[in-house]
Amino acid sequence: MSKTFRVRNADISITAYGGRPELVSDNVKLRQDILEFFSVNVMPNGFGSGIEQLVGIADSGEAMFISLVHNNIREGLDNFIRLQNSDPAISRPKSERISSISGLVVSRDTVDKTKYLFQVNFITVDGKSLSFSHSTTVG
Numbered sequence: 001m002s003k004t005f006r007v008r009n010a011d012i013s014i015t016a017y018g019g020r021p022e023l024v025s026d027n028v029k030l031r032q033d034i035l036e037f038f039s040v041n042v043m044p045n046g047f048g049s050g051i052e053q054l055v056g057i058a059d060s061g062e063a064m065f066i067s068l069v070h071n072n073i074r075e076g077l078d079n080f081i082r083l084q085n086s087d088p089a090i091s092r093p094k095s096e097r098i099s100s101i102s103g104l105v106v107s108r109d110t111v112d113k114t115k116y117l118f119q120v121n122f123i124t125v126d127g128k129s130l131s132f133s134h135s136t137t138v139g
Helices: 026-039 052-060 062-086
Strands: 098-108 115-124 129-137
Touching: 026 062, 026 115, 026 129, 052 062, 062 098, 062 115
Parallel strands: none
Antiparallel strands: 098 115, 115 129
């Protein structure tokens, strides 16, 4: 089983009873990995959404920007799935691995025009449907 530290507000979470780092696995770890995916630029191995890398393109029009972001995220998620399956030395449970992306929506906030919203629905290898939402401010 794959485990990692629970991260809250960019800090490792410490348990109240013993002062040790809190660990997460399964669906909780997958959600944390997805949050990290949305928070970083594309890395050399293909991991990351790269949303911040597109900031300068936002002036080219809303529809074009949304299309570019959608494509970046989709390509990044495909790389994410590939990376999950590429290292057999890391034993990941079925509840932590993505089988397929069942939906991806990118939209602009109707109130704050500098904010974009992302919703991704995916199915884990163990057959569970999960949904993840994220937002970021651009510009």
